[in-house]
Amino acid sequence: MQSLRMKVVELRNVSFRYAGSERNVISNINLQIEEGESVLITGPSGCGKSTIARIIMGLIPHSYPGELSGEAYVLGMNVFENPVSSIATKCGIVFQNPENQLFTFSVEDDVAFGPENLALPRDEIRRRVDESLKLVGIEHLRYSSPNSLSGGEQQKAAIASILSMHPSVMIFDEPTSMLDPSSSVSLVQSIFKLKESLEKTGKKITLIIIEHRISLLLNHVSRIIIVSDGRIVVDSDPITALYEGFKQGIPINIPPVLQIFFRIKDKCGLENPPKDLKELLTNLKTR
Structure with missing residues (x-):
């Protein structure tokens, strides 16, 4: 269908x-x-x-x-x-290096830049800035200089600057390339929590x-x-x-546990891909 x-x-x-x-x-x-x-x-x-x-x-x-x-x-x-x-x-894009799209003296000004260029009413611009900062959880960084932020905070500021345009499509180009593993996990979780939050509002x-x-x-x-x-x-x-x-x-970069699963699944009669190595070993023991 x-x-x-x-x-x-x-x-x-x-x-x-x-x-x-x-x-x-x-x-x-x-x-x-x-x-x-x-x-x-x-x-x-x-x-x-x-x-x-x-x-x-x-x-x-x-x-x-x-x-x-x-x-x-x-x-x-x-x-x-x-x-x-x-x-x-x-349609908005968040680049590998968020510094490339943060160019004003404060996070608030960067987030407001897009709506201002659409010549929206001042009240609407303020509403979009407030909404976007809240969605990515950086209201407390409103008046901070982008240059003073961590890599993860800069990514969130860049995302907020795109959200203020109310896009239907968001593109992330290697969003974790500048981040450590912990910050990378946090950013990805934030992106999908954001999608879930927007969908609850009907968008x-x-x-x-x-x-x-x-x-x-x-x-x-x-x-x-x-x-x-x-x-x-x-x-x-x-x-x-x-x-x-x-x-x-x-x-x-296929996750190692899936590489093992793909190598042995036919020989060992495995059907469901495991979430981790522990689950894979459990599945093998029950064969």
Whole structure:
């Protein structure tokens, strides 16, 4: 039965080559993402993951010169024909280094920047700032300088600055790359608590997360897309996707317990993937 959910992202046969390069960084990308999905895009370094994010946001072709072909739509908007400013009202991106998008003297000013550029009434801007800071739990940092914040706090400030635009799609490009393991877990939990909180208010938000630390997101996403050599080679539910990636020998960070499970599951007659090594050993003992 065909899904009735709206397609918020659609790429059709998209290929791109950066200016000065002799080869495509992505080739013949076909991708559909529906409203409310939580999708992980992963793959080896340099495989084209971030390029896909830049196309969805319209940064390609408007900010990155190169040779582009195919079609790309976000919430019905033709990415190639609409300016980034229009796309940014519905789709936001949090970059690897949040310092790149925090540029004012206070967290409050950064969060207010987007709504101010929409020329919203002052009361509405204040309401959005208050709402966004509360959703990510940094009300106490309202008047702090972004330069004085920790990496995790800067990420949350960057997320708040996107939330204030009331986006329907949020893209996270390697959000944990600057964080230690504990802060990474905390950030991922915050992202999905945020999605849950927004959905309780009736607002569906689509999450697209580009990340190589698969274990952080495995229990949160409903779909994993694996990119290799500029092409989508796997697109499925998390366990199926990782098993396919394992069989194809794609160098991605499959959690060790799943690597063991994939190696022995047929020989040992195992069916259900374990959550941890203890569960795997228990399953083996009961065979």
